Amino acid sequence: MNDQLFVRPDNTSLPSAAAPSVGSCTLVGAGPGDPDLLTIAAARAIQQATVLLVDDLVNDAVLEWAAPSARIVHVGKRGGCQSTPQAFIQRLMLQEVQSGEQVVRLKGGDPFIFGRGGEEVEFLRAHGVSPRIINGVTAGLAAVTSLGAPLTHRDHAQGVVFITGHAKPGGAGPDWAQLAQTAHSARLTLVIYMGVAGANSITQGLLRGLPGDTPVAIVQHASLPQQRQAITTLTELPATMAREQLGSPSIIVVGDIVHCAALAAQAERSVDPQQGGDPALHNTSSFYDYDSEALPTRAPRRAAQP
Numbered sequence: 320m321n322d323q324l325f326v327r328p329d330n331t332s333l334p335s336a337a338a339p340s341v342g343s344c345t346l347v348g349a350g351p352g353d354p355d356l357l358t359i360a361a362a363r364a365i366q367q368a369t370v371l372l373v374d375d376l377v378n379d380a381v382l383e384w385a386a387p388s389a390r391i392v393h394v395g396k397r398g399g400c401q402s403t404p405q406a407f408i409q410r411l412m413l414q415e416v417q418s419g420e421q422v423v424r425l426k427g428g429d430p431f432i433f434g435r436g437g438e439e440v441e442f443l444r445a446h447g448v449s450p451r452i453i454n455g456v457t458a459g460l461a462a463v464t465s466l467g468a469p470l471t472h473r474d475h476a477q478g479v480v481f482i483t484g485h486a487k488p489g490g491a492g493p494d495w496a497q498l499a500q501t502a503h504s505a506r507l508t509l510v511i512y513m514g515v516a517g518a519n520s521i522t523q524g525l526l527r528g529l530p531g532d533t534p535v536a537i538v539q540h541a542s543l544p545q546q547r548q549a550i551t552t553l554t555e556l557p558a559t560m561a562r563e564q565l566g567s568p569s570i571i572v573v574g575d576i577v578h579c580a581a582l583a584a585q586a587e588r589s590v591d592p593q594q595g596g597d598p599a600l601h602n603t604s605s606f607y608d609y610d611s612e613a614l615p616t617r618a619p620r621r622a623a624q625p
């Protein structure tokens with residue numbers, strides 16, 4: 320099955336990257352959960368790994384790309400360890416590279432969006448190892464897209480802030496009131512990671528700069544079959560999360576683009592799935608004048624049956 324992914328339409332295979340002869344380390348973004356969201360570069364790196372160090376929130380299905388001989392080590396809480404200390408993971412990565420292994424450090428979403436990829440890279444570089452990074456689809460992006468909402472729809476937002484709801488131990492964490500004021504005046508969407516435990520205090524802070532009726536979405540297990548979500552308002556956020564029992568891992572999205580999610584949900588309910596939308600807009604490959612108001616009319620593919 321694995322080989323088939325790399326077969327081009329003309330039936331030639333993609334050349335695989337030359338296998339390195341010394342140890343190496345690649346930080347790979349496994350995406351938000353759906354294994355189909357893995358990049359080709361990620362799948363290829365997983366195939367070539369001799370050791371995989373796997374985080375929590377990485378869907379086991381992506382490990383199907385690993386070679387049968389590869390050693391798979393779960394280094395997250397759900398892997399059996401209470402919570403593998405970060406320093407231990409970093410030392411393990413280095414030790415495996417130094418023993419000549421092709422190490423893949425598999426992280427949920429994107430390796431450089433939260434999730435401590437930056438610390439791991441700094442540690443490796445300080446020890447003379449230069450890791451390769453392969454991006455993944457970050458959970459915040461997948462969560463918003465799964466609702467049918469464009470993250471930066473220009474009618475609703477001018478930008479987006481990816482922010483953690485979980486302060487570094489000993490750190491003060493974001494100034495939510497200040498952030499809310501900026502988000503309000505600059506029309507920014509807030510995409511909050513790790514915000515479940517602190518949802519109450521985050522809400523109180525945000526209400527000091529954003530109207531109580533600001534739309535909010537909570538998306539749990541984005542992109543996975545067990546995905547659940549709710550659309551509510553800022554004032555109602557904690558009560559909605561409690562009532563709908565939305566827990567971790569979830570993304571909380573705050574801002575007017577959530578209106579698009581509500582509209583998308585409405586449209587989905589009213590569309591007959593047999594119809595599948597306007598057939599004239601499917602399978603087009605022509606170039607359009609994007610500035611013109613009207614779509615060009617297309618000749619029917621085949622003559623209508625008499």
Ligand code: SAH
Nearest residue numbers: 428429432434457458512513540541568569
């Ligand atoms: N590097 C990851 C984020 C790691 S921080 C990324 O780019 O996505 C962990 C947080 O990410 C979780 O607490 C949750 O807020 C979010 N998260 C990860 N996977 C998720 C998913 N499938 N659905 C919703 N939130 C998710």
